[in-house]
Amino acid sequence: xxxxxxxxxxxxxxxxxxxxxxxxxxxxxxxxxxxxxxxxxxxxxxxxxxxxxxxxxxxxxxxxxxxxxxxxxxxxxxxxxxxxxxxxxxxxxxxxxxxxxxxxxxxxxxxxxxxxxxxxxxxxxxxxxxxxxxxxxxxxxxxxxxxxxxxxxxxxxxxxxxxxxxxxxxxxxxxxxxxxxxxxxxxxxxxxxxxxxxxxxxxxxxxxxxxxxxxxxxxxxxxxxxxxxxxxxxxxxxxxxxxxxxxxx
Numbered sequence: 447x448x449x450x451x452x453x454x455x456x457x458x459x460x461x462x463x464x465x466x467x468x469x470x471x472x473x474x475x476x477x478x479x480x481x482x483x484x485x486x487x488x489x490x491x492x493x494x495x496x497x498x499x500x501x502x503x504x505x506x507x508x509x510x511x512x513x514x515x516x517x518x519x520x521x522x523x524x525x526x527x528x529x530x531x532x533x534x535x536x537x538x539x540x541x542x543x544x545x546x547x548x549x550x551x552x553x554x555x556x557x558x559x560x561x562x563x564x565x566x567x568x569x570x571x572x573x574x575x576x577x578x579x580x581x582x583x584x585x586x587x588x589x590x591x592x593x594x595x596x597x598x599x600x601x602x603x604x605x606x607x608x609x610x611x612x613x614x615x616x617x618x619x620x621x622x623x624x625x626x627x628x629x630x631x632x633x634x635x636x637x638x639x640x641x642x643x644x645x646x647x648x649x650x651x652x653x654x655x656x657x658x659x660x661x662x663x664x665x666x667x668x669x670x671x672x673x674x675x676x677x678x679x680x681x682x683x684x685x686x687x688x689x690x691x692x693x694x695x
Contacts, residue, residue: 460656462659464657465657465659468658469528469658469660469665470665471654477674479515480518480522482514483514484557488689489685490507490508493507494506498510516647517648522569523573523620526573530577539577540578543570543574544574546678547567550570557682557686565610566611566612567611567612569617572606572612572613576617576622579618623641631655635649
């Protein structure tokens, strides 16, 4: 059976004319769901306000917002895969991820503990390690120095374990999985939904991903691209200041 035929048929599950979400659209969805998740985590953990009650089961506002927030990481992971595929300068892309991982560390610590110390690291480190892992896997195609590259891949996995960044080694493996299954959207959605601990909540992220049209969208100039990164540390500082002012921590 021809591989190219299988690949083309798999993409026809969502006809091209119905795929309306661009790369920029996915970034906005990921951003909004992340902000929703961090807001709920920072301010609503003890809030028992019921959003919906059905057959004796209660869904609180906090739980609902955290479910919405579970969409963020799978979409960001998918965007990392697309970033590796389409970026003109892979090295510059990796450096940008590293710079914002470092910049975001203090805001991340402050938001979660109210201090400069926290035993876990921010998600930019997970995205960076996943990106580097995808780069190594892509380089294996030329067949040169294969053993060395496999060693580097294993080293990246160990770093993801030791570093304890958000989503940890599971997040690292998830990004690699999305890269390996990039041409198989059905398998990607099914296996990806079962891979993360949040399972079905994470699986919801594959709905907007299924409608991805491969277009760049409105985020084109350098300012908007940079703003997309800056919002991550900036929103955590804002949430920290609001929580601190309200007597949190």
